[in-house]
Amino acid sequence: MAKEIKTRSSVWRNFIHLIKTIKLPFVLLIIVFLLNLGRAAIQLLIPEKTGSISTIVLESGGDAVHLAVSICLTLFALALVEFVGSLVATYITNIAKAQMNRDFQKVASRKAFLLKAADIEAKDPKEFISRITTDTEFVSEFIIDLLVNEIPRLYFIISTIVRVASMGNGSLVLGFILVVPVIIVGSLWSGRVTYKAQNKLQAIIAQLTAKLAEKVNNIETIKAYNKSEDEMEAGGAAIDEMKKAQKKTTWAAAFNTLISNILFIVPTLIIMLIGAIQLLNKTITTQEFITYFGLGATYQTYIAAHLTLWVLAKRAQGATQRISEVLLLEEDRGGGGKAENPGTIEFRNVSFSYGDSEILSDVSFVVKPGSKTAIVGKSGSGKSTILNLIEQFYRPEKGSILLDGTDVTTLETSSYRNLFAYLPQNAPGFSGTVREMLAYGAKKEHTDEEYRDILQKIGLLDSIGQLGGLDYEVGTNAAKLSGGQRQRLAVARMLLQDAKIVLADEATSALDTDGARRISELIDEYAADKTRIIVAHDLSTITNADQIIVLDHGKIADCGTHQELEIRCDLYRSFLNAGKED
């Protein structure tokens, strides 16, 4: 029980925290609030006016017709104003809602980009993006109902009770009060039903979106393995799951409507019955009965709407939890100090694992400024992981990484990353033009002349020229380029980035031997005075390295120059020999 209370209070704390992340559209909300308050006031007036007709007709004889007509006209005008008010209120409410949705979605998606790679990996990133987009709507819906509808509702409800009490008949008030517990019990319960069904549906939709996106991205593999049928079936099964969940939600919604209707009828009966008894006993007048009954009808509507607030609250509760899970994650900002100078990089007794098994064990090495360091090792030995750690996508579990003697975790991450040009293994491309691909992440503007110059150097000018030049659209993930073209473009981008330190992970793996050598020479030429850490698969490109780190199952087997290792390192020699075979 104590635990339950604790999690509840933290939901509301998260909720407040979430609201604070955006700017509420106060002006719009105040306008709608006032409109709704005005509408409630009119709704209080209408039954009074209606009731007054009965007195006129009964008591005033001939003039009564004129009076009745004028009251009817007033009634009509009031109803019209109320109707127009409701239209305007709905319109402004929707604008406010859209504005809040947008703000929440911006906060959430911005956060997604600031998270640590490890945290994004731990959750399914696509799944949480889709959660963020739908869940935010539930939160804004609730906030709006709470802020602009609840007080006018309560105002009407309380005024009605006060008015009925003023008729001096305790039974009438009792009737109004009796209906409240019926509605509260019903709303508590129906809120719960909706909350559960909706939560499940959201989770399923999010999973399905993530799965479909992944498969669509890999359509060629699916076709090559002739798995289209299977994938369609699997996709179909997931969609069926979703339909089942939707059916359940629909049932929950239908059930809710049913309950609301019953909740509406039962109290109406109670109110009508009590009023009728009092009228027959002559303890109230006809006018009072009409006013009482008119107020009762609207009172029902407001109580029913109040029930909706509860449903919205339950929905917002689940949504808040899911969004907060993401918002509360620590951002990938690092320490406070700005990293300005590219200095000596040192791994000091670094150990690291992604999960349970250790990937790097007690790795130590020093990279001097302006030097070329190569990392070699069998696939899976941890080469890319070393670059991931240098870029601080992950943090070492033991040991530390130092830049000029400063622990890199104490440096501001973005200024630190600015020191590096990083070419990941299988560097992906983004959709856009060749020019945009080259400009991505560049620290200064380049002219088309410079772009063509680098394309020339990288051996792409002719083939890109044939495709349509710098304006050529490369397609999603740059799929309209060959693997080799993509890789060359990625190298060109890295070189244009002109950072102080170059990290290149198998930058030439998609190229033929000659091409690979030319690109390596180009990197050496462009980055001659920069610190270079190169993961190489073609050893002939790194024989000139100042040091070569030989990795074996996450441990450093040896470290030295090509000449030194050739003599003393069996593992290195085996790589050299394997290279000669192909």
Ligand SMILES: Nc1ncnc2c1ncn2[C@@H]1O[C@H](COP(=O)(O)OP(=O)(O)O)[C@@H](O)[C@H]1O
């Ligand atoms: N994001 C990840 N999550 C879990 N395990 C990973 C991840 N990335 C790499 N690994 C594992 O870590 C080991 C080393 O990977 P990696 O550093 O990429 O090797 P290399 O670049 O030398 O081929 C591999 O066994 C790989 O399966």
Ligand SMILES: [Mg+2]
């Ligand atoms: Mg690798």
